Amino acid sequence: MVRENRYLKLMKEIYLKTFIKRLNMLAFAFLLAYSLNLLSAPSLQILALFLAFILFYSSVYFYNDLIDYEFDRKRKPVPEQKLLVKGFFSKEEYKLLFLFSLSLGFLLLLSFNPMFAFGSLFLVILNLARSHVPSLNFRIVSIFFVELINLILFWFLLTGEVLNAYVLPLFSLYSLVYICGFHVYKKNKKIDRKSAKLYAIPFIIFAYLSFPVLLERGIIIALSLGFLLHTLCVWAKREGDINMLTNVSMIGMLLSAMVFLSYPFVLAHAWQEKGYLSVKMESLPEDAVYLLYTQPKNLLGELNERCKEINETFRNLGSVFRV
Structure with missing residues (x-):
């Protein structure tokens, strides 16, 4: 059934939810960039590019809903953001919304930062391709x-670097x-024990390298x-x-x-003088320091030297775009 407030529904279920999910990622990257003293982009540039990216990336959801139409019809209950299946829009309207978000979003990104625009285009193409699997x-x-x-x-947007070995494990x-x-969303809250074990192995590896x-x-x-x-919010309505x-x-x-964005300004300055922010290595057992800190840091340091070479290549490529 088509309702009068369908465009408000569109703004909430597609654009607003895309904004929130990507804002969380941008805030996460911002926290890391700030903590490593690598933040370099002006605030207004970040905001403009991020908003253009939201418009551009939202095209993925229109496309996926068109591809997944038959699958989504069989889901019980049908997720609220599946506006196509719920009858708020026709397939023809969704195709137009897809083209609008894709074309206008890309043109805006291209006018602000060509390197970021083509990186975003690669990301969207990859996302569209996986919908056919x-x-x-x-x-x-x-x-x-x-x-x-x-x-x-987002790291590139904030710092100008493409790769940094120290943040890759956290990413x-x-x-x-x-x-x-x-996985939980697609399985309607069901995830088997075998899948949970498969997730546990890379989780331990990435967590170790993040120390x-x-x-x-x-x-x-x-x-x-x-x-x-985030966990408490989900747990409350489990x-x-x-x-x-x-x-x-x-x-x-x-x-x-909000925590990631405000932490450097609200908590870090208040606690830094008292030394509450970092773990004092001398207070830990020597073996623990070597295992959890020295060894992974040495490995990441070697990898970061390779990352610097890659970053230099992309800087040269970026200068070509600016010309």
């Missing part, structure tokens, strides 16, 4: 790389948690608080249907984004 497991794996590339794009960890949520940044920079406090807020879980998850993501 029937295997849910393959889609889940592909989304891991989609989210990882999205975080790398991978974030992407892994995201696809766990996607140097987490311990030295003290951002483990902000990350833990953000994760806790008995609800998938629509309820999706909505409270959006609230949790928004709250955690």
Whole structure:
């Protein structure tokens, strides 16, 4: 049934939810960039590019809903954001919305930052391509790389770097948690024990490689608080249907984004003088320091030298675009 408020519904279910999810990712990348003293982009430039990116990236959801139409019809209950299946819009209207978001969003990105625009285009093409794969497991794996590339794009937006070995494990960890949520969403809250074990192995690896940044920079406090807020929101409505879980998850993501964005300014300056932010290595057993800090940091340091070479290549490429 088509309703009068369908465009408000469109703004809420597509554009606003895209904004919240991507804001959480941008805030996460911002926290890391700030803690590593690598933040370089002006605030207005970040805001303009981010809003253009939201418009551009929203085209993915219109396209996916067109491709997944028959699958979504069989879901019980049908997720609220599936406006096409719910009859708010026709397929022809959805095709126009897809083209509008795709074309206008890309033109805006191209006018602001060509390198970021073409990186975003690659991300969207990758996302559209995975929609044609029937295997849910393959889609889940592909989304891991989609989210990882999205975080790398935001890192580039904030710092001008394409790769940084010290943040890649944390980006991978974030992407892994995201696809766990996607798995639950697609399975309508059901995830088997075998899948949980498969997620546990890379989680442990990425968490281990994240220790140097987490311990030295003290951002483990902000990350833990953000994760806790999101978890509490979802846990509070764990008995609800998938629509309820999706909505409270959006609230949790928004709250955690606020923590990530405000932490450097509200908490870090207040606590830094007292030394509460970083873990004092001398207070830990020598073996623990070597295992959890020295060893992974040395490995990441070697990888980061390779990353610097890649970054230099992209800087040269970016100068060509500017010319």
